Amino acid sequence: MSAAPAASRAISLEVNGEAIEYEVHARRLLVHFIRDDLGLTGTHVGCDTGNCGACTIHLEGDSVKSCMLLAVQADGARILTVEGLAGDGELTTLQSAFNEHHALQCGYCTPGMLMSAAALLEQNPHPTEDEVRVALQGNICRCTGYVNIIEAVVAVGEGRGDEPN
Amino acid sequence: MLLREVDYARPATVEEAIALLAGHEGARALAGGQTLVNVMKARAATPDVLVDLADLEELRGIGFSSDGLLEIGAMVTYTQLIGSSEVEVARPILAEVAATIADVQVRNRGTVGGNVCVSDPTNHLPPLLVALGATFTIRGAGGERVVPADEFFVGVYVTAVGEGELLTKISVPPASGAGDGFSGVTVGAHGTYVVDAAATVSGEGVRIAVGCVAATPVRATEMEDGLSGSDFSEDTVREAAKGLGESLDPPSDVHGSADYRRSVAETSAVRAVLQAVERRKPS
Numbered sequence: 001m002s003a004a005p006a007a008s009r010a011i012s013l014e015v016n017g018e019a020i021e022y023e024v025h026a027r028r029l030l031v032h033f034i035r036d037d038l039g040l041t042g043t044h045v046g047c048d049t050g051n052c053g054a055c056t057i058h059l060e061g062d063s064v065k066s067c068m069l070l071a072v073q074a075d076g077a078r079i080l081t082v083e084g085l086a087g088d089g090e091l092t093t094l095q096s097a098f099n100e101h102h103a104l105q106c107g108y109c110t111p112g113m114l115m116s117a118a119a120l121l122e123q124n125p126h127p128t129e130d131e132v133r134v135a136l137q138g139n140i141c142r143c144t145g146y147v148n149i150i151e152a153v154v155a156v157g158e159g160r161g162d163e164p165n
Numbered sequence: 166m167l168l169r170e171v172d173y174a175r176p177a178t179v180e181e182a183i184a185l186l187a188g189h190e191g192a193r194a195l196a197g198g199q200t201l202v203n204v205m206k207a208r209a210a211t212p213d214v215l216v217d218l219a220d221l222e223e224l225r226g227i228g229f230s231s232d233g234l235l236e237i238g239a240m241v242t243y244t245q246l247i248g249s250s251e252v253e254v255a256r257p258i259l260a261e262v263a264a265t266i267a268d269v270q271v272r273n274r275g276t277v278g279g280n281v282c283v284s285d286p287t288n289h290l291p292p293l294l295v296a297l298g299a300t301f302t303i304r305g306a307g308g309e310r311v312v313p314a315d316e317f318f319v320g321v322y323v324t325a326v327g328e329g330e331l332l333t334k335i336s337v338p339p340a341s342g343a344g345d346g347f348s349g350v351t352v353g354a355h356g357t358y359v360v361d362a363a364a365t366v367s368g369e370g371v372r373i374a375v376g377c378v379a380a381t382p383v384r385a386t387e388m389e390d391g392l393s394g395s396d397f398s399e400d401t402v403r404e405a406a407k408g409l410g411e412s413l414d415p416p417s418d419v420h421g422s423a424d425y426r427r428s429v430a431e432t433s434a435v436r437a438v439l440q441a442v443e444r445r446k447p448s
Contacts, residue, residue: 003174003176005189027167068270120269138267
C-alpha cells in the first residue's frame, strides 16, 4: 500500500516556479522546511502559534500560514514565497507601493503582509479599504498601526501604487 | 517549533483512510490542520500516526442529495463554503458564520469536518449545526451511519466519530422559508466566542442552540417551547428567554464569569431568534 505510515516522506513540490524534491520528517513544519532546508528566509516565524501571519505563503494560489502546515502536507503542491514575488528582480507594484507609502517600519511582518495582499489582489484587483482590512486580518503588525499598509494595498488597486502618498 | 515524532500517511481513498485509522493505535485524521498542527506544537495532542485526508476528493464536494439536503463534504474549507452557490441558495447562514472564523489564511485551510470533529466548545459551527438540525454521516469498516447533530457532539474534543471511523459529510436541510440567526460576544472583533447562540425559525417551530456554556452545544428547549405560537414579537422572545441563563452551568474563565455567560446567553439567544424571525420568508 502506497500509504503506509512513515516518519519521513519524499516530497515533490514547486517552489517559486522551481521543482523541488526533498526527503522530510513528517513532524517538520512547512515554514522550517522553507527557511532551513530551502534557505528561503524571507518567510518569517513570528509567533509560531498561527496568530501573527508573518509566515504567510501561497499554496496553490491561496494564502496560508506555513507554521500551521507540515511540510509533508505540501507534497505535490505549488508554493509561492515572498522571494517569488519579484521573480525577475524588479519589485512588483505592490512591493513598490509598500516602499512609497511607508507601509513598513521594522519590516518583520512585511513578507506576510505582502503575501496576503498579493493573494487578495490576485482575486480582487480593485479592493475597497474594508476588503483590504478583512484580507489582512490574519497579519499582525506591531509598528505601523496598519494605516499605511492598508493605504498601500488600496493604492495598488487604484492604479497608483508606485506614486508617493 | 519541534513537534514530537509522528508517522504520516496520505491515503488515496476513504476506505484506505478508514483502514489506516482502524489499524494503527494512536492514529488521527488530519484535515486542514488548523487546530491539530497547533495543538501538536503545544504537545497537547500527540498522535502516533497522522492520516492526511488531503487527497480524498470525495470529501471535498458541496451538493444536494436526491431528497434535497445540502451535503457538505468533511474536507470542504471555510473559503469553499463562503463561495458556494449551493450554500448561498440553500442555507446562507453557513457561509455567513464561516466568514467570521479566524482569518483568511485559516479559512483557506480549515475544514468544516475539522471544526466539528475537534468539538471545541468555542467553535462556531457546532451550535449552528445543532440549530439547523444537521445530520452527520460517519463511515467505518462496518459501513455508514447517520447521526443527528443533537447526538454528534459528545464532549470537549469528543464526538460520535469512534476509533477507526471517519466523518464523511454533513447534511443540512435547505431553509425552505426558515430564517436563521447567529449572535454572540467575541474576544476582539473576530476572536474566540465567549458565548454564542444560533437559532432557526420555521413553520415547524424554533430551534435554539447555545455555544461556549457547556462541553457541547446546549439546546434551549424551554425557550423553544415558549415560542411555539406564532407570536415572535421582541417582548415575547425576551419573555421566552427568561430563565435560560439560570438553567445553564457555564464555566468561569479569564474572558468571563459564569454569571456573565448566563446573562450573555440569554441576550445572544434573543438576538439570534429575532434575526431569524426577520429573515424568515412567509410560506
